[in-house]
Amino acid sequence: MAQAEIDAAAEKRPLSPHLTVYKPMLTMVMSMAHRISGVALYVGAALLAVYLLALAFGPGTFSAFSWIVNGFFGHLIVLGFSWALFTHLLGGVRHALWDRGLYMDPKGRELLTQGTLAGGIALTLLTWILSTLAG
Amino acid sequence: MTTQFISGRTGRGAAYVSDASGAAHDRFMRLSAGALAPLGLLAAWYVVGLSGKSFEEARAEIGRPFPALVLIAFIAIATVHARKGVESIIEDYVHDDETKEKALRVNKWASLAIAVLWTLAILLIAAPK
Numbered sequence: 001m002a003q004a005e006i007d008a009a010a011e012k013r014p015l016s017p018h019l020t021v022y023k024p025m026l027t028m029v030m031s032m033a034h035r036i037s038g039v040a041l042y043v044g045a046a047l048l049a050v051y052l053l054a055l056a057f058g059p060g061t062f063s064a065f066s067w068i069v070n071g072f073f074g075h076l077i078v079l080g081f082s083w084a085l086f087t088h089l090l091g092g093v094r095h096a097l098w099d100r101g102l103y104m105d106p107k108g109r110e111l112l113t114q115g116t117l118a119g120g121i122a123l124t125l126l127t128w129i130l131s132t133l134a135g
Numbered sequence: 136m137t138t139q140f141i142s143g144r145t146g147r148g149a150a151y152v153s154d155a156s157g158a159a160h161d162r163f164m165r166l167s168a169g170a171l172a173p174l175g176l177l178a179a180w181y182v183v184g185l186s187g188k189s190f191e192e193a194r195a196e197i198g199r200p201f202p203a204l205v206l207i208a209f210i211a212i213a214t215v216h217a218r219k220g221v222e223s224i225i226e227d228y229v230h231d232d233e234t235k236e237k238a239l240r241v242n243k244w245a246s247l248a249i250a251v252l253w254t255l256a257i258l259l260i261a262a263p264k
Contacts, residue, residue, distance in 0.1 A: 035224060042217045042246075045210065048182065049249045052256035055193055062190045069186045078186040085179045092168040099165070131183045 030113045034091035037084040044081040082127055087120035160219060167216040171209070177202075178209040194260055203261035210253045218246035 022028060047068050054065035069078050094116050097103050103112040181202045185193050197203060221242045229235040 035220075038217065038220050039224070041213075042221060042249075045213065045217070045249050045253070046245070049210075049253040049256065051185075052197070052260070053252050055190070055197065056256040056259035059190050062193075066190075069182075070188075075186055078183055082179045082183050085175055089172055089175050092172065096165070096168070127179060127183050131180070131186075134184070 026117070027109055027113045030091065030094075030116055033087060033117075037088040037091070040080065040084040041088060044077065044084065047077060048081070079124070079128070083120060083124040086123040086127075087116065090116045090119045090123075160223075164216065164219060167212050170212050171216060174205060174209040174212065177205045178213075181206060197257060197260045200261065203257050206257055207254050210250050214246045214250040218242055221246075 051065055051068040054061040067074050069075075094103075094112050097112060098109075103109055181196065184196055188196065197206070222239060225235060225238045225242060229238050
């Protein structure tokens with residue numbers, strides 16, 4: 001077969017399906033959310049390391065970097081960080097259950113995935129409420 | 136770590152698979168996740184607690200022995216877990232060899248820097264005067 005024919009045949013072969021040809025479903029969305037929240041935690045940890053270092057150096061550096069956790073923007077960062085952490089943590093629990101062969105059926109995996117999403121939001125709210133009450 | 140995969144369609148080196156290191160990666164991610172679950176819950180509690188606090192209040196919180204130890208243990212395991220996780224993402228989505236090498240190197244040093252700076256900061260805050 002000539003090279004051109006081989007190339008033409010290769011073009012026609014199916015590729016494994018990817019994002020663009022899938023109808024979005026919750027298990028897929030939460031799988032993506034697991035990766036995205038992981039990367040968000042990486043960036044958040046870097047920001048928090050800067051904040052902690054400023055806190056270690058003294059009041060001068062602290063006032064320059066305390067925006068990371070204080071004020072409107074800081075609260076938004078910490079809110080996002082805690083939500084990403086809880087969502088990623090529950091994503092890990094979901095994988096631990098799937099590893100053991102549990103909740104693999106159509107209803108079970110949908111329920112478990114909804115639990116990851118709702119649980120992440122619930123844990124975030126609970127933490128902020130308890131933290132505010134604790135002062 | 137990935138090894139070169141010889142594909143009938145694309146030839147040597149066009150794709151990468153983790154045929155030699157996949158199991159070890161998987162085992163590490165799951166074991167570290169088991170440790171990070173309780174540590175992460177506590178770390179989240181302390182970090183949320185920092186929000187809105189003044190210099191003295193924040194230092195008082197981190198300065199206590201238990202939160203300091205939890206936050207150090209958390210970041211030590213979390214940064215290795217994060218480095219390996221982002222390694223997988225880079226290997227999945229960055230296909231240019233040179234960019235991939237660079238991204239993997241940045242990931243390695245960035246994760247190490249976060250662990251070192253975070254730990255150093257907490258040691259400085261929690262150390263007895």
